[in-house]
Amino acid sequence: MLMQTQTEMAPRPAAEARPVLALSGVSKSFPGVRALSGVSLRLYPGQVTALVGENGAGKSTLVKILTGIYRPDAGEILLDGRPVRFPTAHAAGRAGVTAIHQETVLFDELTVAENIFLGHAPRGRFGLIDTGAMQREAARILRGIGAEIDPAQRLKDLGIASKHLVAIARALSIDARVVIMDEPTAALSHKEIDELFELVAALKAQGKAILFISHKFDEIFRIADRYSVFRDGELVGEGLIAEVTEAELVRLMVGRDVSRIFPARARNIGAEVLRIRGLEHPTEFSGIDFGLCRGEILGFYGLVGAGRSEVMQAIFGITRPSAGTVEVEGRPVRIRAPADAVAEGIVYVPEDRGQQGAITALPIFQNVTLPSLGRLSRRGFLRLAEEFRLAREYTRRLDLRAASLDTEVGNLSGGNQQKVVIARWLATRPKVIILDEPTKGIDIGSKAAVHAFMAELAAEGLAVIMVSSEIPEVLGMSDRVIVMREGRMVAELSGAQMTPETLVRHAAGIGGGEAA
């Protein structure tokens, strides 16, 4: 069962050691989604294991299980070969597992020393915190990792790189044996990344087991010793980095089976309805230029944080871009609020259904009619019969499952909530519909229904933008794909160029994918 191939492979000092932490058969489900099914993972002392996978492959769920935030439905966690449980984050910390997150969970208002020793501060008389000892100890640890940070400083005054160092110092202070680094370089500059990697090397030398999660292949090949690849909540490959190529990792990540059935579509692309020119935002994105035609489905692919949703929300009027124009049917339009976008026939189905999509405490029919009330009312007075008629028509079209139209939307499943939001926007008879991760977190059946429906809408002449992080969905549904990375459009692909490998290469910025 174990692949003991590494024994004589490389001159790795601790290669034949037993794993510090091992997971086997771990599964975790959420309503409607299976996040992890029967995965295993082994972390060895003095080695860096890279965890690779697409968005939604189950990496974050795994980290949350390891740090005691989620409890697995099945499977076991072995620490030094003994089964353990992490019912709370505190228990995981006590067992020596610590995580440095993308947005590191530290406390801005506390000092550096307090952050490092939160929960295990040295105590003096009467059980009070011995501030002096805490400061001295913090200074010693920080010196040890070459960080010139004053332990008495408040954390909010530090930059992101220094905050990472504080997080690492915290990991050292609790004598962590397993350090999880979840995209630690996402917000760092090149120089800071180099410094971080020196630290990782130091941690390795101290015999810590490190789980390194990153989308950046150059980093993985630079510091990792081993890899584990997750896809759709399953472990699909593992081994030594020295024995694998970039291309093989990409193939494992995406899978060869882009064969899920997507509806066949008669491509009937008409005149251009939407043209975006030079759209720019001071922090989120720049240089966004694209056009969209009637009957077309345009896919937007990229890693989480590439700026896709931000671009769409700017087009929809949630945020104000600092430059650029939006044209609808050749006419420049001014969109300063979502209400303006809706009036121009541009509608947006957000990714965050609970907060931004449906108003869950209101009944279905009111959710559906909300943006159409101007048309349904007479001089501002509601006409309930008209409202029910419209809600009936569109919920039927989307094959909604519900007890009645005055049921609160919050009582519906995720897939049906999504249908309510889509019904709401179709009822406004839009020209352009933007779907942000339309099938995220909904069950397979509803997924297929949403896909079929999207195809039907395009066939009727609606222009569709689909933001998606699921490669099969992007490739299966889109006529054209724009790939974004770090707030910029890095590629526009169509026809034969649309392959899983090219998407991943452009999105991750791997060599050869730089043409834009």
Place this chain on the structure above:
Amino acid sequence: MSLAERHIPDRLHPPLRRALLRWESLLLLVAAAIFAANAMASPYFLNAWNLSDATFNFTEKAMVAFAMALLIIAGEIDLSVAAIIALASTAMGAAAQAGVGTPGLVAIGLAVGLACGAFNGLLVTRLGLPSIVVTIGTMSLFRGISYIVLGDQAYGGYPAGFAFFGQGYVFWVISFELALFAVLALAFGVLLHATTFGRAVYAIGNNATGALFAGIRVARVKFVLFLLTGLMSGVAAVCLTSRLGSTRPSIAVGWELEIVTMVVLGGVSILGGSGTIPGVVIAAFVMGLVTFGLGLLNVPGIVMSIVIGALLIAVIALPRLWAMRRRA
């Protein structure tokens, strides 16, 4: 699963059952019980003129409470309403000293109310400040101005015609204030329950982000609500000043809490998103009847506020306790 078209009914429960399950029905029972208790406790209670007098206990507060109900349903609050009344009354008093006639005084009262509401609304919607903080601030600000202008003085000397708003009767025992209360109750009821504006208020109160993403002009709706609340405070200032015939800087002190109490007692969720105008109307009657009934029995004012507080907690807590017991 058959291919037959799925039919989703519009509603699950028939209208009568929906009506009986409402909060307002429970509140109406409470009001009836208090009315009966009052009638038995005091021989003076069941007298048309006494009952008419009783309505002055709540009409002015209720006018503000209608607008406040919309504001609280939308997830905001205005604690400066009583201070707006003081400022509007002070402005009217100063104008009366300068010889302004009745129509001018009313215009000034309403204009001050609108201006104060606009100020609150701009601070909340433009700067994105929490309304509870903003209006605690403007509460001191507005009343502070009254104190600076008046000190320990009082304005009097309002023109004779001005007395009609607080002391006049339109028909038999129906005072002008009671008639205005009825008209405003109807107007606000229609606004909240039968217009697209009212629907937007509920949507915003339930999920302001979701409402924005649904194309509702959230900031504009909230601003209008602050304007309305300011305006209704101005209306209340006209009635109250007219009824008292004088203005002191301590006029209507503490009313903001009584008004919020009335709104919450009427079944409006303090967290926003739910509540009705009929509920607030009944709550106004309940509060008026309780204070008036206790007054007839010569119960001191401090005891009255204890009773109102206990009533509020009881009416809010009982349905919650009932729900907990049913779940257990």
